[in-house]
Amino acid sequence: MAQLSINLAQSSATAVEAQVGNHSIFVDRPIEKGGGGLGLMGGQHMLIGIGGCFCSTLFAAAQSRGIEVEGLSVEVSATLAEEGAPRFTAVHLGVTCQKPESREEIEKLIAIAEKGCISINTVKTGLDFSAELSV
Structure with missing residues (x-):
């Protein structure tokens, strides 16, 4: 069975960076919700x-x-x-x-x-x- 895998690594106190091949995106919370606003x-x-x-x-x-x-x-x-x-x-x-x-x-x-x-x-x-x- 085929599988996909994505790795997320902490990049700040509230954010992670997802790395997929040559692409990366950040996941974070908005500043008004206690996050750093580094990503969606x-x-x-x-x-x-x-x-x-x-x-x-x-x-x-x-x-x-x-x-x-x-x-x-x-x-x-x-x-x-x-x-x-x-x-x-x-x-x-x-x-x-x-x-x-x-x-x-x-x-x-x-x-x-x-x-x-x-x-x-x-x-x-x-x-x-x-x-x-x-x-």
């Missing part, structure tokens, strides 16, 4: 991951069908739980696109991207989760 919060990165995965999958679907996509914009909005553990209770992707101009064509690409996106499939179906001390 983890939940924001999660939403970027969902939106980015969706876009990447849509581009791949379009490319494999010889469809040119231009002006794609995706607004990811999430609803936070009002009670219980901090979490998102809903995520919505609002998609606009200049090309293809055909509504049917872009709606088909949206449906394909939603079905083929690893992040969306994970959120929709859940996952096993564990956290433990590694020695």
Whole structure:
């Protein structure tokens, strides 16, 4: 079974740096919430991951069908739980696109991207989760 692995290392009193190949990003809390403001919060990165995965999958679907996509914009909005553990209770992707101009064509690409996106499939179906001390 294929696995992906990302390493996060502490970079300040409140932040970590994620290193993936030649890329790195910081995860932190806003200053007003006790963080250093060095990066986005983890939940924001999660939403970027969902939106980015969706876009990447849509581009791949379009490319494999010889469809040119231009002006794609995706607004990811999430609803936070009002009670219980901090979490998102809903995520919505609002998609606009200049090309293809055909509504049917872009709606088909949206449906394909939603079905083929690893992040969306994970959120929709859940996952096993564990956290433990590694020695």
